[in-house]
Amino acid sequence: MVAYSIFLNFVEVFTLTAFVYLYYSFSSRKQFCLLLTSLFLICELCDILRENGIILMLGYFITSYLFVLYEKKTIYSGDIFILGGYVFLLFTYPYLSYCLFGNILDTPYAYVYYICAGITSKLFLILVTCWLLEHLKFTFHVPNKQYFLVIITEIVVLSIFGIIGYAAVDVTVSYNPILVCSLLLAVFILIIINGIYFNMVYTEKMQYEKQLQKEKYIKQSLRLIQNISYDIDDKKHRIHWILEHIKHLNNDTNPKISKAIKQYQSKNTYQKLVASKNPVFDILISVKINRLQDDNISIKPFFEISQNEKYDDLDFIDVISEILNYVKRNSEITLHIKGQGIYTLVELYSENDFYDYDRCKIESDLIVKKKNIYKDGIYYMKFLLKGTDDDVRENL
Structure with missing residues (x-):
């Protein structure tokens, strides 16, 4: 055997x-x-x-x-x-x-x-x-x-x-009964830990799915609002030129007509709309620019950015809105936003001193570097938003 x-x-x-x-x-x-x-x-x-x-x-x-x-x-x-x-x-x-x-x-x-x-x-x-x-x-x-x-x-x-x-x-x-009981107790504890862990994983997954759905609906709503805004803006633009044509035909022969046209035009300023193909960014920045315009701050947007999800991030948009909050009233500036790899350069400039430098105390992890300069008769305020390529900082 x-x-x-x-x-x-x-x-x-x-x-x-x-x-x-x-x-x-x-x-x-x-x-x-x-x-x-x-x-x-x-x-x-x-x-x-x-x-x-x-x-x-x-x-x-x-x-x-x-x-x-x-x-x-x-x-x-x-x-x-x-x-x-x-x-x-x-x-x-x-x-x-x-x-x-x-x-x-x-x-x-x-x-x-x-x-x-x-x-x-x-x-x-x-x-x-x-x-x-x-x-x-x-x-x-x-x-x-x-x-x-x-x-x-x-x-x-x-x-x-x-x-x-x-x-x-x-x-x-x-x-040994102690060995068997210890193994059974270990199984009991491990089953409880597994249950807690997978419940946490499931909860995180559901929260992530809800966040994705929320962002999806927000983007859809903003695209709809953007399309409506473009349509309204186009109609306002047409009305503006129709009134200009009527004013020209009237040639001040009827002062009441000229006065009514001037009053309407002063209340219905042509709105500026951003079109960078980033829907959330476009509509929110457009709203911000037009609100500043109501405060007699004229902003000329000039964007060199591609279509990218990072520009639709609400934290990113909030930083730009916060930067614009320190522009002085009755200013005329150019807002230049340029994508530089994983960095984004936000630049404001004007022929007149337009910025409250001393009051500007923006706290954000997205801002890597900021500075103001005066060069060739132009005032500049520059911000470099988050990135990791140190070579880009030299361009600031």
Whole structure:
């Protein structure tokens, strides 16, 4: 029976080695022989010490995964999951064989049980391994961070099943109740932690989805408002030139007509609209410019920016609005916004001193650098918004 036991152990170890070698695509036969020898020595040592349960399972798993880790050079949760599942299945076949042939143990032909159970369990192992190698050809992706707790929980659960299975097969095997209770308590705690963690992940995902939907609806609304604004502005522009034509035809022959036209034109100033193809930026900056225009601040917009989501960011737009808040009344300035890679240069300039430099105390993480200069009869106020390319700062 000793030779028969060694034969069964060799079949078990050889099948496990073949699975690891073929599934994880080992490139060297020396690795196959070294893994086979290592696993077989662990198996025989556990047989001698009568540690054929959880200790042997962990020995198989740890040794096999060390070889996988040496081959791949990187830890993948998917590899741990598949190898752990396979090792657990390897230890379920003796229990299945016990369920099939357990009644023979109570008869004088107990040796028949060992022969039938041993051959059946190893036959199950070989057939399932062949099936897995044929069908389990895909790469099993498991996000390391998200599912690490799940994998730990499954390993502990499988360890408990291994203990229970071997205790049922071999009545001489006994385990410390404290060990079993500790593992069950660990499973209970891990399940609670998993629940809390995945609830947090789900909540964050839902908040992110809601934010995306909110931004989508805001952009749609702003595009609609922008289109309406363009239409209204176009009509105001036409009315303006129609009144100019009427004023020209009237040629001050009727003072009341000229006065009425002048009053209407003074109340309905032609509005400026920004068109940079960034809908949120365009409509909000247009509103800001026209509000300043009501305060007798004439702003000529000049933008050199491409269509990019960063310009529609509300924090970015708020910084530009805050910059414009310190323009003095009755000023005429040019607002120049230029994209420079990951930087954005915001530049205001005018022939007259137009800015409250002392009052300008804008606090924003987006502002990298600011300064005011006077050059060639022109006053400048410049802001460089966030970026990482130091070469661009030299252009300020």
